[in-house]
Amino acid sequence: MDIRAFFALPLKQNVVRRLADHADTLCHLDTDGAVDWVDSDSYHLTLCFLGNIKLKQINSLETLVSKALRNTDSFQLHLDRGEYYRVSDELALLAALAVADSRLIALRRLLVDVIGAVGLNTEQQNFKPHVTLGRMNGALGFREPEIWPDLNLLNLADEVVLYQSKAGTNGSIYTPLFKVPLGIKVEA
Numbered sequence: 001m002d003i004r005a006f007f008a009l010p011l012k013q014n015v016v017r018r019l020a021d022h023a024d025t026l027c028h029l030d031t032d033g034a035v036d037w038v039d040s041d042s043y044h045l046t047l048c049f050l051g052n053i054k055l056k057q058i059n060s061l062e063t064l065v066s067k068a069l070r071n072t073d074s075f076q077l078h079l080d081r082g083e084y085y086r087v088s089d090e091l092a093l094l095a096a097l098a099v100a101d102s103r104l105i106a107l108r109r110l111l112v113d114v115i116g117a118v119g120l121n122t123e124q125q126n127f128k129p130h131v132t133l134g135r136m137n138g139a140l141g142f143r144e145p146e147i148w149p150d151l152n153l154l155n156l157a158d159e160v161v162l163y164q165s166k167a168g169t170n171g172s173i174y175t176p177l178f179k180v181p182l183g184i185k186v187e188a
Contacts, residue, residue, distance in 0.1 A: 002052040004165045005177065007065075007111050008044040009077060011131065015155040016040050019096055022082060022149055023133040026094060029143050035094060035134040042174055043131050045077065045098055047108045047160065048122040050115060057118060061162060062178045064114045072110065073183040074158035075103040079131065082148045092138040095130035096151055104129055104157075111160070158182050 011019070020040040027037070053061075078099040086092045098104065108127060115122050136142065159181045163174040 001055050003055060004051065005053050005058075005162055006049045006165060007047040007160055007162055009047065009155075009157045010159065010161055011043050011045070011155050015079070015153050016043050018151075018153055019043055019079070019131060019133065022096065022151060023094070025149050026082070026133070026145070029145060030134075031143070034140045035136045035142070036171065037134045038132050038171060042171065043133075044161075044163070044174070045129055045131050048111055048115065048127075050120055050122060050162075053120060057120070058162070058177055060118050061114070062180070064117060065111065065160065065162070066180050068110050068114050069107075069160060069180050069182060071183070072107060073103075074156060075101075075182075077104065077155045077157045079151050079153040079155065081151055082133070083130075084142045084144050085128075086138045089138050092136050092140070092142065093130070093132050094134040094136075094142065095132050096153070098129035098131070100127070100129050107157075107160070 017040075020043075023037060023040070027035075078101070079096045080099055081097050082095065083097050084092060084094055105127075112122050159179050161179045162177045164177050166173045166175070
């Protein structure tokens with residue numbers, strides 16, 4: 001049996017609440033209802049997509065990812081601004097963008113290496129770390145605010161989660177398959 005899966009950083013509840021408030025401030029700009037707003041319970045920062053994988057590959061992934069990340073410390077993920085951007089002609093996002101610092105990039109690189117070691121490919125297009133707040137047809141456009149509301153949110157990245165993604169009636173449903181904790185050393 002195949003499942004669609006991806007690795008992500010989950011968000012702390014205080015950050016989820018602030019991002020939900022941020023999304024609420026943007027809702028009034030969605031005058032024609034073109035944006036499919038993501039339920040705040042589904043907020044996360046995707047590190048890499050695996051596409052469809054076999055159930056039997058999950059145990060190998062968990063073992064290898066746990067080993068690869070055992071010396072990786074937790075860190076503060078900085079969500080610094082909101083943005084509208086087109087991913088393709090068919091898809092545009094309203095998102096909270098994260099600073100792509102060296103720790104985040106190194107974490108993603110480790111995961112990509114492990115995924116490759118088990119014979120899987122990741123979708124390797126340009127990594128733009130973000131939390132999706134809403135999706136829309138890329139051809140429709142979005143009336144952006146003249147000044148985006150401030151974010152400047154910090155989220156402790158202290159675990160990596162492999163999620164299963166299933167299509168639901170109101171967007172995708174994400175189910176954690178396994179979690180790998182990161183070290184507890186945190187910079188001030």
